[in-house]
Amino acid sequence: MGVPQGRLLEAAPAGGAGETLLAHVTCSVVQAGCWLPVPPDWSLDVPGRPNYTFWLCTGGWAEYRLDSQPHVLTAGSVILAPPRQRRQGRHDPCDPLHLYTVHLNARLYGVLDAPAVCRLPTALRPAPDVFAGMVAAAHEIVEELAAARPGYALVANGACARLLALFWRESLAQRPPAQSPAGGGAGPQAPAFGELARLAPVFRMIEECHAEPLALRDLAAAAHLHPAYLSTVFRQAVGVSPLRYLARYRLDRARELLLSTDLTVATIASRAGFGDPRYLSRVFRRAEGITPAAYRYSKKSPHFA
Template identity: 25%
Template structure:
């Protein structure tokens, strides 16, 4: 995976919104069977015991204990028990949106992982289920946090697998824009320039970018500039005006305003807090 692809995936995950609709842990019932349906939600199945049958798209699977399956929203699928012991599994139904897009349409991920005896997936599912049982007003936040951990584990371990992780082909024009921004953020980038990079009309480009990433193009450019400014503040002794020139915001007053809006600290306070020379 090249650097541009990594940055694109990080952008997707940074703007991810999740919602869990159902979850559980149990042995499936004798009527656990549905054929050729297309759900409007994603599913995770972590197989703990037993046997059964799944079909995702045009591929069939006989999941084994320890395997963790992803069944994406909008993909035709089937499932059924078989003649042997029925599955016992952790499971959840959830949405995972980046802008208006399902995360798993934006990333090419394997449809299952082998946990290989790692007990962490089961622990993460138990954490999710314990949040559902919570009665505090913060329970919805805890459920979302637990779901984020599950997705993070799946994506991270998928990336380390032989199949790997990469942005979907449909992302290629926008991937080119992200790469262009990362090479040219120190200049006065315009919407027309970025739209031309994606071969789209400027007005349409703005809509596509925001629908795809959940943020506007110029907001993303400024986010990149602030990230670079943070790095320069903590790794160099450059003056703020010098940093502004390097990150494409030569107006020191505007840089300070944008920096504080993003981090809650002025550039000076950020440096005093994070620069290693200022450590106690």
């Protein structure tokens, strides 16, 4: 397909509620690696990780289980393992597994589980050209984390977003017409997309004003809804109440500031909407089991495995 010339192309999404929401998805790499091939004695039996994991098989064979649900990895297949599911695997040493792994977080509006909202499948066999693009993205992530040049996290996260977008696009392409978003069925573009798009003013207010005191009536006014009705539709679309979502957003913002800045805990408490650093510390201990300062020193940058 040729590149359109002689006109400016707008970045504003033209694909409906789904594309509008996808513009607010952020990806961050936790860890990545490549095994070409894995060792002959390789096997896997680990508790579920707190993040998603892409497995991209470029050769060999392996049996892979997620919470006892079996999958088979062969050349050209991809698995997106959800968080907190036990992962088991074994391969044939005579046909050793070749694969890339990318551990990631993907959030919509900073808090929502983007792959779950999009109803992405666990296993997929992309078209060869799409698979090649996904492998190229995974390879770029591994190279960036291994070299750790200035800006590597930004480049790796960009490649991670491309990897997720290709997986999403291919999952749509492989849906039967009756289940595609255009057909209005229950395809990867989840029915909740419409409600989430309707709640966009609430999400934007939380993003822009989370450091300020916010009440339910303030959030409801942003969406021109009655507070009780907002609570109902928000819980149906998101799974938690508006104020619970606000609390999660503030906590995630505090985590981000702890890892990306040298600001004091008191300043972070103020910027994240907690006000009192002692209150932030109490919330942090309940969520993480450690103080904000200990969390800051316990976390590392994304790394190559």
